[in-house]
Amino acid sequence: MTGTVTSFGYGGVSLQQTLNLTSLSQKKDGLQAQASTGVLSDSYAGLGNSRAQALALQPAITQISAWSGNITTVQNRLTTTQSVLSQISTIASDLNETLSTLAGSMSSSTIGTAAQQAKTALTSLGNLLNTQQGDSYIFSGLESSEAPVSGDPGNSDLASSISQAVNQLGTGDASSVLSSTLALAGNTADNQPFSSSLSTDPTTASAQNLQIVTGKNEIATAGIVATQGNASSGSSTGSPIRDLMRNLMVVAALGSVDSEGANYTQLIQGLQNTNTAAIDGLSDISGTLGIQQNSLTTQSAMLEQMKSALTTQLGTTKDADLAQVSVQINDTNNQLQASYSIIADMKGMTLASYL
Known part of the structure; x- marks a missing residue:
């Protein structure tokens, strides 16, 4: 009975932690991409509400060029x-x-x-x-x-x-x-x-x-x-x-x-x-x-x-704030380390640990 409860409790929490890890890892990858490329996204879809403005500015810049x-x-x-x-x-x-x-x-x-x-x-x-x-x-x-x-x-x-x-x-x-x-x-x-x-x-x-x-x-x-x-x-x-x-x-x-x-x-x-x-x-x-x-x-x-x-205006829409990205990467790393620690600790927990 104890083993069953332990397995059930650990499995449920572990699944949630795994999902959190996946989300944090994806977030970290995205932030690192911003840091290396200097842009918020490599596609217009990733710009969110700013994509309409970016789509309008880029052709104008191309025409001027x-x-x-x-x-x-x-x-x-x-x-x-x-x-x-x-x-x-x-x-x-x-x-x-x-x-x-x-x-x-x-x-x-x-x-x-x-x-x-x-x-x-x-x-x-x-x-x-x-x-x-x-x-x-x-x-x-x-x-x-x-x-x-x-x-x-x-x-x-x-x-x-x-x-x-x-x-x-x-x-x-x-x-x-x-x-x-x-x-x-x-x-x-x-x-x-x-x-x-x-x-x-x-x-x-x-x-x-x-x-x-x-x-x-x-x-x-x-x-x-x-x-x-x-x-x-x-x-x-x-x-x-x-x-x-x-x-x-x-x-x-x-x-x-x-x-x-x-x-x-x-x-x-x-x-x-x-x-x-x-x-x-x-x-x-x-x-x-x-x-x-x-x-x-x-x-x-x-x-x-x-x-x-226009290039400056487009940059405001597409360019990443590298200082802010650096802070976000650091915060995300801290959250990942915390999640890894929690999962590691959970592996040794029994039903008594929950009581």
Whole structure:
């Protein structure tokens, strides 16, 4: 009878103690997980009443991170574009100096040197326009996988056609040569020298700029298109880069023309006017890109502030209070030790121990 009572009493209490031990062990495991990971739970379900707020905050933070990444991509492309534009502007400025020299000298050696320099500059211009950022051609706009310039511009059909037009200077006047070469440069065939997508008018080309989402209802233009610009006029194709290329091709073809007479002087003057306008056009483009870069820098800073604020708010919801967790782990260990002691003591108890 005594054994039966002892067994019954010990078994009932032991079961309760076992349940307590299991609960305490699970609690300890959970607290240790919080201490090691720094978060209250590895799942949203474990956050209790805070899970709705956490579920709302996390997508917002992810979206802001995506926008920030897009801004970085645009900024990198704009930085590269600005660097290349600076080099193209140098080519245009050097051509202005060459034209000034040609205006004051009609010697065959001076003209020959200028023609050779123009050919070299055409090759450099083509290479610069084919600059890539990763696998993307930065002057190709939407068709970023296609090189904007096919081969060396100095060997293109456009260069050949302009050379033929320049050779008519001896039989025609300078204004007709300037007009015809401008028309040729403004209406190039596919890949002669520009790619098929860029062999279009400047305003249509401008609409092909690559655009990237950088915020809610915010879209940034990631660079420029090689042939973009405004409507053409009697002294410009509308595209500063097209104008520069045409001017270089005309100078490259001067080696075979008669430099005597008013026509030659008028041709050089016309090129000077067009080239100065091209330099101004390139400067305007660079200035516009600079404004955009500054705006993106400001936007990026705002996004980082928003991300920081939301991350802090999410942390309040998900992060564990490590100091409090440490105290709870210590308390739980004490409770476990107490439970172990009770169970150990109960093993030696008889019915008399209950009386």
